Amino acid sequence: MMNAIKENNNLIRPTPVDFETYYRICNFLNYEYRLLDEERLNAWLELMAEDIHYWMPGIENRRRENPLQHGFYAEDHMAFFDDRLRDLKRRVARFEQPSAWAENPATRNVHTVSNIEAYAGGCDGEFIVHSVIQSVRSRGLDEQSVIYGRRKDTLVRDADSFKIKSRLILIPNATLTCKNINTFL
Numbered sequence: 001m002m003n004a005i006k007e008n009n010n011l012i013r014p015t016p017v018d019f020e021t022y023y024r025i026c027n028f029l030n031y032e033y034r035l036l037d038e039e040r041l042n043a044w045l046e047l048m049a050e051d052i053h054y055w056m057p058g059i060e061n062r063r064r065e066n067p068l069q070h071g072f073y074a075e076d077h078m079a080f081f082d083d084r085l086r087d088l089k090r091r092v093a094r095f096e097q098p099s100a101w102a103e104n105p106a107t108r109n110v111h112t113v114s115n116i117e118a119y120a121g122g123c124d125g126e127f128i129v130h131s132v133i134q135s136v137r138s139r140g141l142d143e144q145s146v147i148y149g150r151r152k153d154t155l156v157r158d159a160d161s162f163k164i165k166s167r168l169i170l171i172p173n174a175t176l177t178c179k180n181i182n183t184f185l
Contacts, residue, residue, distance in 0.1 A: 014119035
């Protein structure tokens with residue numbers, strides 16, 4: 001169980017990390033997005049743990065009286081991404097192929113991350129990080145799409161930095177509002 005601040009033996013909220021760790025986590029997330037914006041995808045892959053789970057489930061519209069067990073998504077339902085490291089490597093390799101016509105000319109990306117909350121994880125050197133993301137993608141002269149969402153990452157300490165062990169991406173839309181999702185979030 002994640003470390004938490006307790007009051008009268010009731011769990012109130014997770015234990016926030018110290019300021020230095022918070023700063024380093026924020027810097028890591030900003031660096032990750034700069035790598036994506038600069039199309040340094042192989043360097044981005046190096047930020048992934050060997051056992052990464054990169055998951056973006058499909059969102060289902062449910063009436064309040066009929067919710068799924070975990071809200072508006074479920075592990076056994078459709079996902080936009082349900083990737084392990086091998087899958088991420090394949091996607092990166094596909095982007096690098098001359099036949100990747102959807103990326104020629106290249107999409108210009110601007111990723112932003114904000115509202116970062118960082119907490120102690122379930123074991124030493126593990127951190128649970130919540131954030132809000134925005135991905136602006138532009139192609140050609142006037143084609144642009146924006147994806148907003150929330151993320152829950154599990155980071156693990158790796159020497160002087162971190163690796164991404166898991167990433168849950170939740171978008172508010174039940175249907176994508178863009179032509180494709182040929183990007184990493």
